[in-house]
Amino acid sequence: MDNHRIDFEALSARIKDILYRYMAVRSTSGTKAERQVEPFFKALIGEIPYFSEHPELWGLYPAPNDEFGRNVCWAMVKGSGSDTVCMVHHYDVVDVEDFKNLADLAYSPDELADVLKEHPGLLSDDAAKDLASGGYLFGRGGCDMKGGGSIQLALLEQYSKMPDFKGNVIVIAVPDEENQSAGMRGAAVLLSELKAKYGLNYLMMINSEPHQRRRPDCGVLSEGTVGKLMPFFYVRGYLAHAGKVYEGLNSTGLLAEIMTRTEVNIDFADSYAGECAPAPTWLYARDRKDHYDVSMPLVSTGCLSVLTLNQTPAQVLENVRKTCFESFEAVIKRTEDSYEAFCRASGREIVPLPWKPCVSEFRELYEMAECSHGEEFTKAYTERKKAILAEIRSGAINTIEGTFRLVDAIYDYVEDASPRIVYGLLPPYYPNVSNCYFEGIDPKAESVGREVVRYAAETYGEEYEREYFFTGICDLSYINIGDPKAQRDSLSGAMPLFGEIYDVPFEAIKDISMGGINIGPWGKDFHKLTERVYKEDLYRRTPVLLDHAIKYLLG
Ligand SMILES: [Zn+2]
Numbered sequence: 001m002d003n004h005r006i007d008f009e010a011l012s013a014r015i016k017d018i019l020y021r022y023m024a025v026r027s028t029s030g031t032k033a034e035r036q037v038e039p040f041f042k043a044l045i046g047e048i049p050y051f052s053e054h055p056e057l058w059g060l061y062p063a064p065n066d067e068f069g070r071n072v073c074w075a076m077v078k079g080s081g082s083d084t085v086c087m088v089h090h091y092d093v094v095d096v097e098d099f100k101n102l103a104d105l106a107y108s109p110d111e112l113a114d115v116l117k118e119h120p121g122l123l124s125d126d127a128a129k130d131l132a133s134g135g136y137l138f139g140r141g142g143c144d145m146k147g148g149g150s151i152q153l154a155l156l157e158q159y160s161k162m163p164d165f166k167g168n169v170i171v172i173a174v175p176d177e178e179n180q181s182a183g184m185r186g187a188a189v190l191l192s193e194l195k196a197k198y199g200l201n202y203l204m205m206i207n208s209e210p211h212q213r214r215r216p217d218c219g220v221l222s223e224g225t226v227g228k229l230m231p232f233f234y235v236r237g238y239l240a241h242a243g244k245v246y247e248g249l250n251s252t253g254l255l256a257e258i259m260t261r262t263e264v265n266i267d268f269a270d271s272y273a274g275e276c277a278p279a280p281t282w283l284y285a286r287d288r289k290d291h292y293d294v295s296m297p298l299v300s301t302g303c304l305s306v307l308t309l310n311q312t313p314a315q316v317l318e319n320v321r322k323t324c325f326e327s328f329e330a331v332i333k334r335t336e337d338s339y340e341a342f343c344r345a346s347g348r349e350i351v352p353l354p355w356k357p358c359v360s361e362f363r364e365l366y367e368m369a370e371c372s373h374g375e376e377f378t379k380a381y382t383e384r385k386k387a388i389l390a391e392i393r394s395g396a397i398n399t400i401e402g403t404f405r406l407v408d409a410i411y412d413y414v415e416d417a418s419p420r421i422v423y424g425l426l427p428p429y430y431p432n433v434s435n436c437y438f439e440g441i442d443p444k445a446e447s448v449g450r451e452v453v454r455y456a457a458e459t460y461g462e463e464y465e466r467e468y469f470f471t472g473i474c475d476l477s478y479i480n481i482g483d484p485k486a487q488r489d490s491l492s493g494a495m496p497l498f499g500e501i502y503d504v505p506f507e508a509i510k511d512i513s514m515g516g517i518n519i520g521p522w523g524k525d526f527h528k529l530t531e532r533v534y535k536e537d538l539y540r541r542t543p544v545l546l547d548h549a550i551k552y553l554l555g
Helices: 008-024 032-046 049-053 097-105 109-117 125-133 142-161 182-198 242-247 251-262 313-346 362-393 399-411 443-460 484-494 506-512 535-554
Strands: 058-062 071-078 080-090 136-138 166-174 201-207 218-222 227-236 281-287 299-308 359-361 420-430 463-467 515-518 532-534
Touching: 008 032, 008 142, 008 535, 032 049, 032 058, 032 071, 049 142, 058 182, 071 142, 071 182, 080 142, 080 182, 080 535, 097 109, 109 125, 109 136, 125 136, 125 532, 136 142, 136 535, 142 166, 142 532, 142 535, 166 182, 166 535, 182 506, 201 443, 201 535, 218 443, 227 251, 227 313, 227 399, 242 313, 251 281, 251 299, 251 313, 299 399, 313 359, 313 420, 313 484, 359 362, 362 399, 362 420, 362 484, 399 420, 420 484, 443 463, 443 515, 443 535, 484 506, 532 535
Parallel strands: 080 166, 080 201, 201 515, 218 463, 359 420
Antiparallel strands: 058 071, 071 166, 136 532, 218 515, 227 299, 227 420, 281 299
């Protein structure tokens, strides 16, 4: 690649210029403010002559069925041949709640740094040291991840100026990563369309999320990302007066038992090749009573976040089923023991309690109602679902509440009133993806991690380690997939909202299948007031490493 020359001094200045403008756009995740990135993107692309000459090579691509009408911003430098490298970054940033009265400065790195110096009480020792050193850029989104995004955009601009560029490079900037990745799920479809239109051969998706370091002198490259699933639990007990406790079965006790058996239970976290997913944790749990009386709550609900390295949705759901069953047995046993002790102490005759463990996947409950009430049920359910979807779309309720209302709607047609645990999945779903088990990986993509490690050592004397999985959850989840049909089947049976307001384009993902890697700057305290990115990486080293990876892949 003789024409592949970059003035890295000038590139540093350009990254800074782009980043300050990008950060000034307050694109808070999960709000319509994300769309303010669009004029920024258009203006930036408008400054690059190549894209004025080739208006067909960039644009805004709508995220399908998006409540805010958000768009994927994309641009492609189209050189010779079909080999293509994609770069992705998300342009949404988290809220600035914990900035309190500094919130207005959160988007202006220099002003923020000046003010933070006057408020040392807000900073940890490490943050204070980093601030005093001047080596870090503070501010919302600078680290996560408009820093990485600005590097990608500045490099793309450089490629657009190179005569006879070999290969193709696409940058996609996506919304909603901190929420449900509506942007990246849409981008998979966009990339599939671009592939068909231009005959592209996708080699690799490079993300530039910031990396955290275990040791300050050793950077991290991730060659994949954890998956995330959110099993839900709808626990129906048997209602009784609190004074007649053995006549009922309290749904809260049953839910609590499931929680005890799963919360930070490392058995739920799979490991792969010496790496281990963080243990699961509960994100939501409550009974569905909305008033006080002396009855037990009939229904209690909750959901659990499970991170995966290798498990499929079917495997996670099987594990959930087993845990529900065992929890049910344990609660029945405890209740029986208590009842017997009560009878002995009060001289009563022991009459066996009627409880039996009963666990159903969402799909099974639906089929039960359909089987007993046929069209009467399906019609009523469709109507109810329409109303619930409208409430979700209007923001009146969230997807968790919507899902539980759908289970309520089925229960209107289930005759069996005995206690039961219904389980399933809530959106979003992030598949686990890693180069270590992506069979179709291009040989260059397979080796690019090692090459970047070698190059960093040679160029900067800096050590980098490689990991198979980025554990922070990221958009690399949607770049390749083993069995789209199996995944679609698992989700359609377990996730009541799947295919309605939430979908994963498994088939498009299969079509674009490519390896992935995260090459990003060193950052600290993501999402916090002291979010910061290491300037040496941001302006100097990461752009060089990223450019080297792209040259290597396309060379
Ligand atoms: Zn991020």
